[in-house]
Amino acid sequence: QVQLVQSGAEVKKPGASVKVSCKASGYTFTSFDINWVRQATGHGLEWLGWMKPNSGDTGYAQKFQGRVTMTRDSSTSTAYMELSSLSSEDTAVYYCARDAHGGSGWFDPWGQGTLVTVSS
Amino acid sequence: QAVLTQPSSLSASPGASASLTCTLRSGINVGNYRIYWYQQKPGSPPQCLLWYKSDSDKQQGSGVFSRFSGSKDASANAGILLISGLQSEDEADYYCMIWHSSAWVFGGGTKLTVL
Numbered sequence: 144q145v146q147l148v149q150s151g152a153e154v155k156k157p158g159a160s161v162k163v164s165c166k167a168s169g170y171t172f173t174s175f176d177i178n179w180v181r182q183a184t185g186h187g188l189e190w191l192g193w194m195k196p197n198s199g200d201t202g203y204a205q206k207f208q209g210r211v212t213m214t215r216d217s218s219t220s221t222a223y224m225e226l227s228s229l230s231s232e233d234t235a236v237y238y239c240a241r242d243a244h245g246g247s248g249w250f251d252p253w254g255q256g257t258l259v260t261v262s263s
Numbered sequence: 264q265a266v267l268t269q270p271s272s273l274s275a276s277p278g279a280s281a282s283l284t285c286t287l288r289s290g291i292n293v294g295n296y297r298i299y300w301y302q303q304k305p306g307s308p309p310q311c312l313l314w315y316k317s318d319s320d321k322q323q324g325s326g327v328f329s330r331f332s333g334s335k336d337a338s339a340n341a342g343i344l345l346i347s348g349l350q351s352e353d354e355a356d357y358y359c360m361i362w363h364s365s366a367w368v369f370g371g372g373t374k375l376t377v378l
Contacts, residue, residue: 180309180369187358187369187370187371188301188303188309188360188369188372190366190368190369202365202366204366205366238308238309247314248297248314248360249311249314249324251311252308253308253309253310254308255308
């Protein structure tokens, strides 16, 4: 079945970077955009950006420009999201999600989420 | 002012209907946008329920009950998710989303309680 499996929880110190992976299976990885969304505990959803796995093209939310980098390894069907200059406000669950209809906003499926904790 | 505003909470009784609103910021015309609706239950990622732009441009998720439907209130500049015949399993957080200024934007979410 179509599935996205993310890497495990991370604990980082302020100022550090984190890189989260998202491994796709059950479909052609290069045919669908991957989006990244985060959610702080008890808070709402916040979109970070998208990546086209076939070309590597990316688009980032203005808030994260200069701090986020989305890449992929097509040989392993894995997408990556790296966030730098971490602060406590970046503590959240980070999700990857496939855009199921070509840039439509229909995100399905989602990964299980990766908890990133930023603490000194 | 946020791009999308949702009431933080809503309560309704089993069997009743619930109307969840998503109001667009002044100057952003709801008529120009597909409104996406996501449902999130505790401990799980969100799930897309449907999108609605007009009666001729809408999509329901496979496996999503017909009790869920989308509409718009142009006078209020808002998208609406209507859930009829409420069941306990509908208790969840609901988020609206649009594509605006080259970014996906979520509303703050509404916590729906069925009691």
